[in-house]
Amino acid sequence: MKLIQISVFLENRRGRLSDVCSLLGKHEINIRALTVAESDDFGILRIVVDKPQEATMLLKSNGFVANITEVVTVEVADKPGGLANVLAVLSKHAINVEYMYAFLAKATAKALLVFRFDDADKAIEVLKKNGIRVLSNKDIGSL
Amino acid sequence: MIWNEKMECMDAHNLKNIQSERLHDTVAYVYKNCPLYKSKLDAYGITPRDIKSIDDIKKLPFTAKDDMRDSYPFGLFSTPVHNLAEIHVSSGTTGNPTVVGYTKDDLKLWGEVMARVLCCAGAEPHDRIQIAYGYGLFTGGLGFHYGSLEMGLTIIPASSGQTKRQLKLMTDFKPRILACTPSYALYMVEEARELGLKPTESSWEIGVFGAEPWSESMRKEIETQWNMLATDVYGLSEVIGPGVAQECKYKAGLHLFSDVFYPEVIDPKTGLDVKDGQRGELVITTITKQGIPLLRYRTRDIVSIKYERCKCGRTSPRISKIMGRTDDMIIVRGINVFPSQIEHVLLGIEGTQPHYQLIVDRKAGELDELEVLVEVEEKIFSDEIKKLRGLEEKIKKEIESVLGVFVRVRLVEPKTIERSEGKAKRVIDKRMV
Incomplete structure (x- = not known):
């Protein structure tokens, strides 16, 4: 139950993030979650969208360097300690997090956590065993 | 003073005789000792007997930087490697670097031309010189070193970098001469101020700056900031390193030591001479070297040349500052x-x-x-x-x-x-x- 995230290379230049977002917007692609990782002179935009295949094609044909990364998204209660619980499970099983970001689902009391693991399959197994809900792209599309 | 008054102030007629004789000898020497040059000359149907006067130089084929790369490492040498006293390398266009080698006599020649350079800039025997060009494979540091030894200067072989230490050496030992790249000379100004020194009160009176292009405005800046005379030196490792040409105090072009490095200025497209005073590519033939003599080496540097006697008394031809390149080479920190x-x-x-x-x-x-x-x-x-x-x-x-x-x-x-x-x-x- 891996989820598709699109990663886009962004030069540290005015308007680049805006360019990506307006391109997606013009084509009716909805961004569900977003984070930007930055270094001195470039950034990596990571997004989860409702139509990942279409979005990737679109970005590439418009000259962006983009690729698809498999991430794991889990659902936790939006309350103090929600994230800590999940991390405790991962830590206990020695699962490495490359990076993560969080977003809130609309009109629910749930928070969603997007994880990039070095070993996604093992992570999913551990998470499920511990009763943590792992979401698919379909779930995301309908949020 | 003029280091080698006889050669540097020689009248045109006598100079031509010497150049003619040396060119003939060099062609005969490479023909005999360098198979690559022999086959090159054979392909042109030329034997050393065809080279009687310096004017016959036009019959000779050019040598390009690519010839050095293609014959890496020692193919263009006219001396077995065991006769070399020193080997230096500089950048090549791709892959392999450009290799040059000096016999003991070549090192003597290097010392001689660099002594001419230092005198031309205004150095006097027993002056102290701070050499802040890099020592090592780069020819800058050692070239200045040999010339300073030859003319009897007291050498502070600081090499490049470590600006604070450079400034301390200057303050404590009071060298009169500074040798480094012009951009480094400017760079040291700020550092000196930060250390609380007054650049205009430095011990340096004469700078011998080169290894990169610089302009008249940069010269003015260096001269004002340090209160020193800033002179330009020219050279390239393929020919010898620094020591090919140098400005005198009149700063009216760089005196090129044409009794040992014969210059031509050509149209890079046609290979023919440009008119005197016109811009063109500088081509140099080394007419006294042993290790790796080069015939009509295309420097890819754009200059103009003039042949009138200078106010300083030297008759050597003078080249302009480098006005550009025929290729896309750039020089970064020398x-x-x-x-x-x-x-x-x-x-x-x-x-x-x-x-x-x-x-x-x-x-x-x-x-x-x-x-x-x-x-x-x-x-x-x-x-x-x-x-x-x-x-x-x-x-x-x-x-x-x-x-x-x-x-x-x-x-x-x-x-x-x-x-x-x-x-x-x-x-x-x-x-x-």
């Missing part, structure tokens, strides 16, 4: 850089495409900065910052090990590098020299 070297490195790194651009900049009072932009392709793109940073670091290290110059590598989006008529612009030089 080091020759060819864009093709960067291309070569990128092609060698898995997944990178040779889509790159060099940006050279020099902020006021600072040293040259070389930035390499590399376009990110899908193959090397990763969603993880550390992988991309790792790639940047790898490219940086490999380029630095090839060039010997610090660089900053910046990953950019595809097609951001300006392409004019389909051809990418490889070098953007923002320096105000």
Whole structure:
């Protein structure tokens, strides 16, 4: 139950993030979650969208360097300690997090956590065993 | 003083006789000792007997930098390697560096021409000289060293870098002469001020600056800031290193020691002489060297030349400051850089495409900065910052090990590098020299 995230290379230049977002917007692609990782002179935009295949094609044909990364998204209660619980499970099983970001689902009391693991399959197994809900792209599309 | 008054002030007739004799001897020497030159001359149907006068030089084929690369390492040498006293290398266009070698006599020649350079700049025996050119494979440091030894200066072999120490050496030992790149001379001004020194009160009275292009405005700046005379020295390792030409105190062109390095200025397209005083490519024939004598070596430096006697009394022809290059070579902190070297490195790194651009900049009072932009392709793109940073670091290290110059590598989006008529612009030089 891996989820598709699109990663886009962004030069540290005015308007680049805006360019990506307006391109997606013009084509009716909805961004569900977003984070930007930055270094001195470039950034990596990571997004989860409702139509990942279409979005990737679109970005590439418009000259962006983009690729698809498999991430794991889990659902936790939006309350103090929600994230800590999940991390405790991962830590206990020695699962490495490359990076993560969080977003809130609309009109629910749930928070969603997007994880990039070095070993996604093992992570999913551990998470499920511990009763943590792992979401698919379909779930995301309908949020 | 004039170091070798006999040769440097010789009348045209006698000079021509000496040049003619030396050219004949050099052609005979390479014909006998360098199979590559022999076959080159044979292909032109020329034997040493055809070279009777210096005017016959026009019959000889040119030698290009690529000839050195293609015959790497010793193919163009006219001496067995065991006769060499010293080997130096500088940048090549791709892959292999350019190798030059000196016999013991060549080192004597180097000392002689560098003594002429130092005297021409205004040095007097027993002056102290601070040599802040790099010592090592680069010819700058050792060339000045040999010349200073020859003319009896007291040498402070500081080598390049470590500015605070340079300034301390200057303050404590009071050298009258400074030898370094002109941009380094300017760079040291700021540092001196920060240390609470007054640059105008420095011990340096004469600067012998070279290894990179610089302008009259930069000269004025150095002279005002340090309150010193700033002179220009010219040379290239293929010919000997520093020691080919030097300005006297009149700063009216660089005196070229044509009794040992015979100059021509040609149209780089046709290979024919330009009119006196017109710009063209400087071509040099070494007429007394043993290790690696070169016939009609194309320096790719654009200059003009004039032959009138100088007010200082020297009759040697004078070349202008370097006005440009016939190729895309740039000089960064005194080091020759060819864009093709960067291309070569990128092609060698898995997944990178040779889509790159060099940006050279020099902020006021600072040293040259070389930035390499590399376009990110899908193959090397990763969603993880550390992988991309790792790639940047790898490219940086490999380029630095090839060039010997610090660089900053910046990953950019595809097609951001300006392409004019389909051809990418490889070098953007923002320096105000």
